[in-house]
Amino acid sequence: MKIFTAAQIHELDNYTIEHEPVKSIDLMERAAKALTRAIMDEWTDRTPVVVFAGPGNNGGDALAVARMLAENHYQVSVYLFNIHDKLSEDCAANKERLVYAKKVSHFTEITLNFDPPELTPETLVVDGLFGSGINKPLSGGFASLVRYINQSPAKVVSIDMPSGLMCEDNTYNVRQNIIRADLTLTLQQKKLSMMLTDCQQYLGRLRVLDIRLSPDYIRDTEVSCRIQEETDLIPCVRHRGDFVHKGTMGHALIIAGSYGMSGAAILATRACLRSGAGKVTVHTPKRNYGIMQVAVPEAVLQMDREETYFSDSVESQDYDALAIGPGLGQSENSAIALIGQIRRTQCPIVVDADGLNMLANHQAWMQQLPLGIIMTPHPKEFDRLVGVTSSSDYERLTKARQLAEHLQGYVLLKGHYSALCKPDGHIVFNSTGNSGMATAGSGDVLTGIIAGLLARGYDQATACQLGMYLHGLAGDLAVRDLGKESLIASDIINYLPKAFLRLED
Ligand SMILES: NC(=O)C1=CN([C@@H]2O[C@H](COP(=O)(O)OP(=O)(O)OC[C@H]3O[C@@H](n4cnc5c(N)ncnc54)[C@H](OP(=O)(O)O)[C@@H]3O)[C@@H](O)[C@H]2O)[C@@H](O)CC1
Numbered sequence: 001m002k003i004f005t006a007a008q009i010h011e012l013d014n015y016t017i018e019h020e021p022v023k024s025i026d027l028m029e030r031a032a033k034a035l036t037r038a039i040m041d042e043w044t045d046r047t048p049v050v051v052f053a054g055p056g057n058n059g060g061d062a063l064a065v066a067r068m069l070a071e072n073h074y075q076v077s078v079y080l081f082n083i084h085d086k087l088s089e090d091c092a093a094n095k096e097r098l099v100y101a102k103k104v105s106h107f108t109e110i111t112l113n114f115d116p117p118e119l120t121p122e123t124l125v126v127d128g129l130f131g132s133g134i135n136k137p138l139s140g141g142f143a144s145l146v147r148y149i150n151q152s153p154a155k156v157v158s159i160d161m162p163s164g165l166m167c168e169d170n171t172y173n174v175r176q177n178i179i180r181a182d183l184t185l186t187l188q189q190k191k192l193s194m195m196l197t198d199c200q201q202y203l204g205r206l207r208v209l210d211i212r213l214s215p216d217y218i219r220d221t222e223v224s225c226r227i228q229e230e231t232d233l234i235p236c237v238r239h240r241g242d243f244v245h246k247g248t249m250g251h252a253l254i255i256a257g258s259y260g261m262s263g264a265a266i267l268a269t270r271a272c273l274r275s276g277a278g279k280v281t282v283h284t285p286k287r288n289y290g291i292m293q294v295a296v297p298e299a300v301l302q303m304d305r306e307e308t309y310f311s312d313s314v315e316s317q318d319y320d321a322l323a324i325g326p327g328l329g330q331s332e333n334s335a336i337a338l339i340g341q342i343r344r345t346q347c348p349i350v351v352d353a354d355g356l357n358m359l360a361n362h363q364a365w366m367q368q369l370p371l372g373i374i375m376t377p378h379p380k381e382f383d384r385l386v387g388v389t390s391s392s393d394y395e396r397l398t399k400a401r402q403l404a405e406h407l408q409g410y411v412l413l414k415g416h417y418s419a420l421c422k423p424d425g426h427i428v429f430n431s432t433g434n435s436g437m438a439t440a441g442s443g444d445v446l447t448g449i450i451a452g453l454l455a456r457g458y459d460q461a462t463a464c465q466l467g468m469y470l471h472g473l474a475g476d477l478a479v480r481d482l483g484k485e486s487l488i489a490s491d492i493i494n495y496l497p498k499a500f501l502r503l504e505d
């Protein structure tokens, strides 16, 4: 799914009106029908409904929904906010239709003072104050109303956007003046802010309603952000020829583990093996020899000369991919070995965990990273890497995009919707995965998967996209059998075969 900017959403609206062609009032009617159907799916006609409509087209949608719910025997009270005596054309038209239909039990147009109605736990609030046309944080009477709704026990369904939430950047928004919906019914496409962790509290459950906006515009318009889906990835999956052998299926080198953190090396190595690499070599401190041999008999071991930490870079010309960082520790010796390793490695590299932390501790090294490098930070690791804590997830995403462009590499910012920032400034959000994966070691598994895919011959962008998709899908498949609470990182590895099977079938 493409993610359009607020300006593009407006263009899409106009393009549809012009090219379908359809009158804008009829398009609003179509949207309102879809919204009404979705509300009726969830709440019976015994639910008292209070509709708050703003002066723009979001308010127009809300007024049309109010009329349709009333026609379907709901008790509906409507408050239209027209404090500047200026309604959008379609909002005004829907006001007329509503008044003419005489179906709603109560209609007030607020031009000055407003006494809010009582909102009980049984009430359903339809929030149609502002949608994608919002251009500044809410203040004054609107802010008070939002706070009144938020502190009430009523259930809230937001039309298109929770009112007050911006489509993209909410860094400087006034957070208490944004509606906290129980259900958001967004029209046609998800908006960028809906992919960000710090905006989830406003959305509640999110449903996307197809209102048949121009498929031509949707297909032909360039965007910089998209959400990847299974259909995008299936064509990328490589199939094995019958006559291949382990020597042609790629050789990955994993440099991971230190004293007390052999588990990270084990998880990354197992995940790498399960991702199709022909051979996997693990370079790890001597002390890990016994445990690695037992835990991952399929891997070749290469012992560091040190007992407990990574101390020196190794020859890498025989490898097709390098993963470095999981459980590596952050000693100064290891840091020097890390940068030495990165400098002498010719194949694609993925850096994770302590590898990233050590780069963060040596900012000058950031300039020495090879083109095409892949970094897989979680938000804290990312903040350390760029040296500042971001005050919003939008800001962090923007910095990740800038870093990917600056390094001409790949920054895979992990989260519920992991975001891959590419060297050309494009961002791909992942759509698989679940909160059961919020457990130690899940990230090591992702690193191993990406390394395996790189070794197998996928280019960096595909390895990252397919890797994060398979990682999340394996987690989703595991959760079906095991539940979220008990899921551990090893389960993700155990369900990787099923995830591959699903994409291959
Ligand atoms: N996209 C589509 O394809 C379709 C879209 N549809 C619907 O249209 C919605 C977008 O409608 P929209 O463009 O009229 O904007 P909307 O959100 O109603 O707000 C604009 C009004 O709010 C005002 N205003 C802004 N910020 C403010 C603030 N902080 N505080 C106070 N006022 C503020 C602004 O005034 P201004 O500042 O510009 O004078 C203007 O009056 C969209 O979300 C969806 O529901 C569907 O009907 C059909 C298909």
Ligand SMILES: Nc1ncnc2c1ncn2[C@@H]1O[C@H](COP(=O)(O)OP(=O)(O)O)[C@@H](O)[C@H]1O
Pocket: 353, 377, 378, 414, 415, 416, 417, 418, 432, 433, 434, 435, 436, 437, 438, 439, 440, 441, 442, 443, 444, 445, 446, 471
């Ligand atoms: N709530 C969640 N929803 C979806 N994916 C999640 C969630 N929590 C964690 N994950 C995934 O699990 C992995 C966690 O990585 P990370 O924090 O580096 O873990 P660790 O350092 O313990 O290995 C990431 O790939 C992330 O996308």
Ligand SMILES: [K+]
Pocket: 058, 127, 128, 129, 130, 131, 158, 159, 160, 161, 162, 163
């Ligand atoms: K709204």
